[in-house]
Amino acid sequence: MNRAWPLAALLLLGAPARADMDLGDADSIGEDSPLPAHLADSYAAFAVGDPTLTDSLKAMYALDYAEAERLSDAFRTRLPENPYGELFLAGQLWWRSATENLTADDEPELAKRFDQHSRAAVAKAKRLFKAPKDRVRAEAYFVAGMSLGVRGQWRLTNGQFFKAYLDGKKAIKYLKKCVEIDPEFHDAYLGLGIFDYQAAVLPGVLRLGALLLARGDRERGLERIQRAIDKGQFANRQAASFLLTIYQTTEKDPAKALALTRRMRKDFPDAVYYHGVEGAMAASNGDMPAALASWTAAYAGLAGDPVALRRKFWGVLCGSWGADCVSEGRLVAAEAWTTWALNTPNPGAPVGWTSALHLVRGFARDGRRAMKEAREDYQAVLADPNAPAPLKDLAGQCARQWCSPKRLIDLRRS
Helix, strand or coil, rough: CCCCCCCCCCCCCCCCCCCCHCCCCCCCCCCCCCCCCCCCCCHHHHHHCCCHHHHHHHHHCCCCHHHHHHHHHHHHHHHCCCHHHHHHHHHHHHHHHHHHCCCCCCCCCHHHHEEEEEEEEHHHHHCCCCCCCHHHHHHHHHHHHHHHHHHHHHHHHHHCHHHHHHHHHHHHHHHHHHHHCCCCCCCHHHHHHHHHHHHCCCHHHHHHHCCCCCCCCHHHHHHHHHHHHCCCCCCCHHHHHHHHHHHHHHHCHHHHHHHHHHHHHHHHHCHHHHHHHHHHHHCCCCCCCHHHHHHHHHHHHHHHHHHHHHHHHCCCCCCCCHHHHHHHHHHHHHHHHHHHCCCCCCCCCCCCCHHHHHHHHHHHHHCCCCCCHHHHHHHHHHCCCCCHHHHHHHHHHHHCCCCCCCHHHHHHHH
């Protein structure tokens, strides 16, 4: 699940979702349902460290979304009364939408599955609100609060502002109830911290806090998210991923972002996604050799499989930046780094490495309206007999028609 609520700060602009993608109020059912016949002492205990969910996370960070969803659904099917399975699935679907910059109009089936799992998570959690054990009740309020929180972000992304307000209001209520029952329920501080930080930092309608007329607290938000990282059990990795996004985008602290990325890479050493993030952060810190090693590893993880390269290329290149990937600052940085890399020997690079650099530099130049130079890069890709077919296809499209920042976003979604 990495980004059940990560990247929320990146993707809060988007076309309104179609009405048929909204299956109802996430908080409309569940509380009056009877308790399960057999209550667990802890529902989180089944999820924390579960090998199926661990493998699902690995698949997600490998950008293999179908496998990640399949594994998470296997956990949900095996433990149908456990609300954590639904929360995990909703979180993964949100992470994918954030990484690929998708709205409901772009991927209606994804939107439908997200809606179903986020509603089911709340319904299954609410039937546990009256459980006799405080631990179970705290877990139930946590799942309901986090599910409604991510659902509120989704609705905000898709222009459903009033419904986002309703979900956000209930999310904060439930998360506060969770820590009222158990002040040491550290995972809940992720949701509370996100709310605090976004309400304090993000402008206007880009934040649920604005809808809730709350001021927020930047420092407290950061402290709460860090608490979830250091002490949380279920959501510690999600908290790390969200904090990484904060360091990259709003705090603009590449040193902290790089340190946190390397911490995540210890848990997921083969994750092609984090190879790309590490490369971007190393370059932002001026460590060009480290960036070269990380980007080479990221490309090597994709180049051996043309199907994977076509499907995952954009996630590695842009996933950690969201819409900021095609901002002026990122385009300038991409052109500078790829120019450096093209002039730096890299004897261990996989086949097609040089063409990948030319393609990315072409994107950066096109985005900055240096179209003549961009076409020279695209032609270099098209002339390379070793360039993988997906790279040639993208180069051909951009050689024929200007790849403006908007078109690059459209190509990401195609």
